[in-house]
Amino acid sequence: MMAPSPSILPLELRDVSFEAGGKRLVKDFSCTFAGGKRSIVLGPNGAGKSLLLRLCHGLIRPSAGEVIWHGAGGGIDPASRQAMVFQRPVMLRRSVAANVDYALSLRGLDRSRRTALVDEALARAGLSRLAASPARVLSVGEQQKLALARVWALKPEVLFLDEPTASLDPSATHGVEEIIAAIHAAGTRIIMTTHDLGQARRLADEVLFLHRGRLLERATAEAFFAQPKNDLAQAFIRGELLWWRRGRDNLAARPGAPSEEGDPPCTVH
Amino acid sequence: MTDFGAAFAAAFAMVAGFDPDLAEIVGLSLQVSLLAVGLATVIGLPVGAAVALFRFPGRTALVVALNALMGLPPVVVGLIVYLLLSRAGPFGVLGLLFTPTAMIIAQVLLVTPIIAALTRQVVEDLWVEYEDQMRSLGAGPARALTALLWDGRFTLITAVLAGFGRASAEVGAVMIVGGNIDHVTRVMTTAIALEVSKGDLALALGLGIVLMTLSLAVNAAAFLVKETAQRHYG
Amino acid sequence: MHRSLSRFPAVALMIVVLALVVTQARAGERFITVTSTTSTQNSGLYGHLLPIFTGVTGIEVRVVAVGTGQAIRLxxxxxxDVLFVHHKASEEKFVAEGFGVARFDVMYNDFVIVGPKADPAKVRGMTDAAKALVKIAAAKAAFASRGDNSGTNKKELELWKTAGVDARGVSGSWxxxxxxxxxxxxxxxxxxxxYALTxxxxxxxxxxxxxxxVMVEGDDRLYNQYGIILVSPAKHPHVKAKDGQAFIDWILSEDGQEAIAAYHISGEQAFFPNAARAGY
Structure with missing residues (x-):
């Protein structure tokens, strides 16, 4: 429910680190997300993209540093103003409509108001005709659309999406991207990870490039795809990062930090 | 082998003849076991789910204890319930000893750990799959509990059936607290034990065949319901 | 609240209510509880006797058949309400300790020693049970004992004592x-x-x-007396003394005694009534 009350944004991560099993997986992460845009988080596997989203969304707590919703306070619970869509959506063993209804009931809406919101969300995601079907028998693409309808019904101010199309075919991907664009157009801040550079080009207003738990570059989509400043990011969008893996992450520790010129790519042993 | 032939003949004669004594015994067996399993389910499902979802001191010990209690010897449960319900015991004034209620109580004690322990496993596995999604939607363990039980319902049917199997098959507990009184607390298993003690092995085995058939019917019905529903809900 | 959540307490309540209904269905009935021995139950005597009594008095008799030792403990x-067993010494002790009102002889039959037809201990036809046991022990022929402190078990142990054999000392062998x-x-x-005593x-x-x-029978020591005792309402106020006493009175009455005498198994009289009644 996007109440007219003040925004919970901006979201600030201040020196956030996350450790698991003695390894620092997110390192000294600092950045601020203001309203409006669609931010796409890019980076190779293990860069910490999902962890970053989970830290922002509050599913995991930082080992050090702070996640601050500057607009929250005064009785506003930031958790109630945000939502997340996962790579593989978890559907409850009940009907399509009941899945959306359950999410709304968790936000404390009474039954009379929920029915209309459920119908509306399903209609916008193009799932109305499946409303009574059991959610678990839908195709993966339809399930992901349902996941989007479910969060859309909540009208969150910020929506996190963790590789929402990673297991979808091109046509389902297209459908999901349309819904994401529509959710954004309706006023929701989008923060999303993806492996799909084409998708990033289509959806991003700005790009955050992560590598081995560090934020190496943050730029507008236009600037980033024209020519990333960071050499690892350059390699990444050329699809050559694999060749750069060894011995490099300590050279470009900070966003925008200059990398050593003329360093030859490491070869794979 | 003549005993087996005679047993099947006895079983067939009892069923085909609609023996009223048999009908009474079968009816009481089902009544006691189904009610005991019903109560055990009402207790076991939330307890099992709570143990799966909440973290508290002593939780690991409780999990181990629940698993161990699945193998609780019926005779021991019978003895404990007897001591509790005996006139000289703390609940003696209720006059429940040697009644079907006493048998239900004993079977609830036997079956609840089974249902709770299996439920814990089912819900814990589901929670691994659901946790991020549920937390993201704003449901912590407490609010997710019933949703998880509902989503695990097809697997939980198996847990309840395991409980029913235990309840309908045990003889040690109901013999002690029920007393195997004719027309009052005589159920299939105690009737079988009685016929064995009379040396009428064919009749005992015949009763056993009837009991197994009943158990098979209950399980088959539950299986069909489960399969149909599961195919529908995915 | 979604539906499954709101439904759960309702279902739970329904099951509890059902359980109570099952219990209460039988609560209004007039009945007494008699603890007795497996021997009387297995012989089928109660199936013959109790319907007659219930028909006359309207009192249902619920028999819990266990060994005499356990019956006395219960x-x-x-x-x-009533104890109906077959070990006179234990019964008299029960009354002497104040748990029972009074003990009455009801009926008797006898024990026999049964054994395999091959008769490895050569005891067939003997009429001295103690001597037969000595031979069984000497032959180390297998002997199955109740070992459950029942009336039959107590009788058997007395016989071993008379025979001078410490059978329990070699328990697990023959x-x-x-x-x-x-x-x-x-x-x-x-x-x-x-071999076994039954x-x-x-x-x-x-x-x-x-x-x-049957290998050995006819020894006076194999005499098997049954007695009946009303559990003391002074000790246990909830005891249904009136209905319990009615059962005892009937068993000891001419009608009851005749009913016992009339019970036959395979043409043989199973129990011989011997209640000592005033004026009879």
Whole structure:
């Protein structure tokens, strides 16, 4: 429910680190997300993209540093103003409509108001005709659309999406991207990870490039795809990062930090 | 082998003849076991789910204890319930000893750990799959509990059936607290034990065949319901 | 609240109510609880006797059949109204300790020693039970004992004592304690061709005799007296003294005694009434 009350944004991560099993997986992460845009988080596997989203969304707590919703306070619970869509959506063993209804009931809406919101969300995601079907028998693409309808019904101010199309075919991907664009157009801040550079080009207003738990570059989509400043990011969008893996992450520790010129790519042993 | 032939003949004669004594015994067996399993389910499902979802001191010990209690010897449960319900015991004034209620109580004690322990496993596995999604939607363990039980319902049917199997098959507990009184607390298993003690092995085995058939019917019905529903809900 | 959540307490309540209804359905009835022995139950005597009594008085009799030792323990705890067993010494002790009102003789039959037809201990036809046991011990022939502190078990141990054999001292060798009821012990004896002491009524009714037959009978020491006792309402106020006493009175009455005498198994009289009644 996007109440007219003040925004919970901006979201600030201040020196956030996350450790698991003695390894620092997110390192000294600092950045601020203001309203409006669609931010796409890019980076190779293990860069910490999902962890970053989970830290922002509050599913995991930082080992050090702070996640601050500057607009929250005064009785506003930031958790109630945000939502997340996962790579593989978890559907409850009940009907399509009941899945959306359950999410709304968790936000404390009474039954009379929920029915209309459920119908509306399903209609916008193009799932109305499946409303009574059991959610678990839908195709993966339809399930992901349902996941989007479910969060859309909540009208969150910020929506996190963790590789929402990673297991979808091109046509389902297209459908999901349309819904994401529509959710954004309706006023929701989008923060999303993806492996799909084409998708990033289509959806991003700005790009955050992560590598081995560090934020190496943050730029507008236009600037980033024209020519990333960071050499690892350059390699990444050329699809050559694999060749750069060894011995490099300590050279470009900070966003925008200059990398050593003329360093030859490491070869794979 | 003549005993087996005679047993099947006895079983067939009892069923085909609609023996009223048999009908009474079968009816009481089902009544006691189904009610005991019903109560055990009402207790076991939330307890099992709570143990799966909440973290508290002593939780690991409780999990181990629940698993161990699945193998609780019926005779021991019978003895404990007897001591509790005996006139000289703390609940003696209720006059429940040697009644079907006493048998239900004993079977609830036997079956609840089974249902709770299996439920814990089912819900814990589901929670691994659901946790991020549920937390993201704003449901912590407490609010997710019933949703998880509902989503695990097809697997939980198996847990309840395991409980029913235990309840309908045990003889040690109901013999002690029920007393195997004719027309009052005589159920299939105690009737079988009685016929064995009379040396009428064919009749005992015949009763056993009837009991197994009943158990098979209950399980088959539950299986069909489960399969149909599961195919529908995915 | 979604639906499954709101439904759960309703279902739970329904099951509890159902359980209570099942219990209460039988609560209004007039009945007494009698603890008795497996031998009387297995012989089928109660199936013959009780419908007659209930027909006359309208009092239902619920029989819990266990070994005499356990039956006495149940009665001591106050879990029965009437005790109907067969070990006079234990019964008199029960009354002397104040748990019972008074003890009355009801009926008797006798014990027999059964054994395999091959008769490895050569005791067939003997009428001295103690001497027969000595021979069984000497032959180390298998002997199945109840081992459950029942009336039959106590009688058997007395006989071993008379025979001067410490059978329990060699328990596990040829002497085997089953720790179970008369029928179960006879099943065991039948399966391993062992000798065993049993009351005659159970033996006649027993259907799994296998290769066993009566070997020793007719010894005065094999006499098996049954007694009946009302559990003391002074000790246990909830005891249904009036209805319990009605049952005892009937069993000891001419009608009751005739009903006992009339019970036959395979054409044989199973129990011989011997109540001592004033003016009879």
């Amino acid at each position: 009665a001591r705890q106050g879990d029965a 002497y085997r304690e089953t720790g179970s009821g008369m029928g179960a012990t006879l099943n065991t004896a039948s399966a391993m061709n062992a 009351d005659r009524a159970t033996w006649i009714k027993f259907a799994n005799k296998g290769d066993l037959a």
